[in-house]
Amino acid sequence: MRIRHSYMLLLLIVICMISIVSASFSQSMIINGEGYIRVDAEIRIIDLKMLSVSNHGFETYNSRFSKDITSMYVTLPEIGSTVTYQVTIQNKSSYVYIISGIRSELNNADITYSIDDYKIGQGLEPKATTTINITFKYNSKTLPTDHEQEANLYFTFSRPYANQVSYDNKTSQANCSDVQCALDDLYQIYKSLGG
Numbered sequence: 689m690r691i692r693h694s695y696m697l698l699l700l701i702v703i704c705m706i707s708i709v710s711a712s713f714s715q716s717m718i719i720n721g722e723g724y725i726r727v728d729a730e731i732r733i734i735d736l737k738m739l740s741v742s743n744h745g746f747e748t749y750n751s752r753f754s755k756d757i758t759s760m761y762v763t764l765p766e767i768g769s770t771v772t773y774q775v776t777i778q779n780k781s782s783y784v785y786i787i788s789g790i791r792s793e794l795n796n797a798d799i800t801y802s803i804d805d806y807k808i809g810q811g812l813e814p815k816a817t818t819t820i821n822i823t824f825k826y827n828s829k830t831l832p833t834d835h836e837q838e839a840n841l842y843f844t845f846s847r848p849y850a851n852q853v854s855y856d857n858k859t860s861q862a863n864c865s866d867v868q869c870a871l872d873d874l875y876q877i878y879k880s881l882g883g
Contacts, residue, residue: 730780730781731785733753733776734776736776738773739821741771742768743769744766746771747760751773753775757841757843758775760824761838762824762836763837764799764825764835765835767829769826770823772804772821772822775819776817777812777819778816781814784848785845785847786809787806788809789844790841792840794837795837796832796834796838798832799825799837800825801822801823804820811848812845
């Protein structure tokens with residue numbers, strides 16, 4: 689009988705322990721945050737940050753970027769207000785790349801942007817990281833009623849290919865200094881040969 693009571697007491701203790709452990713696990717645990725998965729590419733935008741402001745300009749919403757797109761949201765409350773962003777581009781390839789074009793979607797025609805330290809077509813070195821600055825400002829001397837700009841910039845990255853034409857212009861006596869003139873001269877030679 690005594691053994692039976694011992695088992696009952698032990699069973700009661702185990703049930704109580706299970707209840708206590710179960711109660712401690714029933715707490716809600718929530719983890720919040722954002723995770724980004726970036727597409728691996730030979731060349732891509734790897735960072736976008738607001739670099740500077742002037743005359744009370746500010747970022748309206750957080751900027752975003754992807755492989756070849758930037759989205760920036762600025763407010764320019766004064767005619768001399770500016771907001772400058774820094775775009776970081778990484779070329780992981782062994783080739784020179786260029787930004788061959790930038791297409792923009794702007795929702796406010798009174799606010800424009802300029803790229804301060806890069807010319808379209810300039811080389812982006814292999815295995816290197818390059819930064820370019822984009823500054824938003826008014827394109828008029830009068831303060832408009834709408835002070836906000838939502839700008840989506842679409843970058844086109846490409847590898848430059850050089851096509852060279854070499855010919856002897858002694859036959860036609862042409863004095864060409866540009867590619868189009870040389871092509872025109874070659875076409876005339878081709879036509880004169882019966883082509």
